[in-house]
Amino acid sequence: MELIALSIIIGICLGKITFKGIKLGNSAVLFVGLSLSYLLGMLGQQTVTISNDLFDLSLIAFISAVGLMASRSIKPIIRTYGLKFIVQAFIITGAGALTTYIFLYFSMGMEGEIIGSYVGALTSSPGLAAALEIGGQSGKNLDAAIGLGYAIAYVPGVLMVVLFVQIIARRSDFEMNSVISKAYHSVELEKKSPSFNILLYIFVILLGLMIGGITVPLPAGNSFTLGITGGTLLSALILGGLNERFIFSDSVLKVIRDLGLNGFLAIVGLKYGYHAIEAVGTVGLKLLGIGIVTGLASIIMGYLVGKYLLKLPVPILIGSLCGGMTSTPGLAAAIDSFESSQVAAGYGAAYPFALINMILMTQFLLN
Template sequence: MNNSYLLLFLSIFFGILIGKIKIKNFKLGSSGSLFSGLILGWYSTSLYSSNMEIMNKLNSDFKQFFLFSLILFISSVGLIASKDLDKIIKKYGLKFLIMAFFITFVGFISTYIFSKFGNKYEFVGLYSGALTSSPGLATALETAPNFEKEIISGYTFGYIPGVLAVILSMYIFPYIFKVNIEDEKSKLKEIMQIEKDKEEGFDFLAYSLIIIIGILIGNINFDFNYISFKLGITGGVLLSSLFLGRLGKIWIFDFRMNKKILKTIQELGLLMFLSSVGLKSGDINLNAQTASLMFYSFIIAIISIVLGVIIGKYILKINWIILSGAICGGMTSTPGLGAAIDANDSEEVAIGYGATYPFALLGMVIFNKILILII
């Protein structure tokens, strides 16, 4: 149990089995790997907690699995969704901006209220954890470097409940809000006038270029006076795959990829990603204090999602397939995106995610700075 590859594929194996369990119309699907990863991560930690060499090696490997799988998943999702990008942006453009800032603002207000019940700087970290935002965490650490320990602690205990809140909502909310997914898919098809898929090949040269450009974009530091942020690997690769995929063929690079191959890469990336998130989060030390932080994180996430759904569905009138992606983008949640694609059986979810995500990152940066000033 100290072999990281064995743990990874055990997590994927058991996660798929868990995901197949169906209770009425509900099943976890690919998200089962997150739960199997958490269990195996906890078990391996309990076995080797006294051996720092093994623990450091496992954590290092899990981080690499996390980054690599993130690239596979995001790039394939972006390429699949790219052909319909311009039609959706034209119809819903401004609404994505509203969704991004509304969701991050609701999370900010909720965190501020709950911060009265605990360590204030732990709640600063909890805000970024509940909305699963690494750039938000980086902003908080940069703004309040003297409280690094408390901020990281809040983020660590807030992250998993934040992920779980988004994943569960993607499966459960269609029933709560009485959404007919098949009807929504049909309406979206009419809006986008989706053409029949063509049988394209798979250009590894172009695929590599998409990832290279995406990583470079993700490392660009956008600096606006007192506000600075990076899109990170997720944002950079998503943008490059969406826009290059939309352009099609440029010189010797063919960015139009075979959908069946892309869906296989997407599924592998998602299973690896969720498993690695679970495995590297398995060392959480659960006690009364950490349990309360996790509870607050889950509540903050749920409030942000519920109000986001209400605004998006009933006021902005966004199609559910696109809205579910926008919710995940507003929560900056890649695992949530995977759950939304799985729950809706539609890659078009990624368009809402891709259009909302950059604005949500900016919102997290702004509201983190404000939170530290007023807390």
């Protein structure tokens, strides 16, 4: 527990440091955990023992809070733009997954690292959680390899989104129309949640665990389960989107989300840091290149489809691109670049579908 707390404290401090408008935020906790794990390994303690129950608890807290917060923005935006955000999220995550699949086909022996680079390039902490969970269930012992790929590809993933957003903002002249404005303000109104009901929150989690435990048979003897990550997310999105009693206080959910996320990232870094960093010298540059290509494929395909096929207004398009990449730093850059918080409407609509797609795509890549 002391190492987890230390990783979180140092990571939060480092995450607040901004360099030319870019900061790592909560993800700095992961890199601190990796570093501490490596230092302990150099001193002779090559593995850090952390309870799986603690890992699962932090994961459930993070995913449930994210799902409940995202659920309230779905209805008004979907009501305005129909299924466009579902298509956008699928294109962004699918382009990255297809690129990753091609790399997997030609790179035997690096399955875990390349799949980790996929969720890293798309800056998806829930994707990392799903990859670790699914990888563990497969019996392939890919945890350390997945963590390595994520850590290496994450930084270029963040940088690419932030730079792309700023380039598009400089080249675009836009005017926010009344439909977008009304949709955004309706989202903001729905975000005003008065309280937090612990019993209903526990019900969300229990239902999610039940959903995640359902096994769906697939061809060739394979099977599919959403697991803790997908089940909890789906439960939160459905209950939060359909019933106002499951719209909880934003301030409480943010605390749960941040505690869960920081704990999850610290545990991942501490458990797999030593072996992951040891492997950088042999596969680091290759994974960095794979992460850059994967991230670019997702960004470019998402932008082209959103602009020319779906014809989304530019601020909403950029917001949905950041949501499809599950990139909070990208959203912050978009809000600053467009001098408007209304890009958050596109982000909030695409984000939950991107999370679900990331889990499904990761399941596909690991089977």
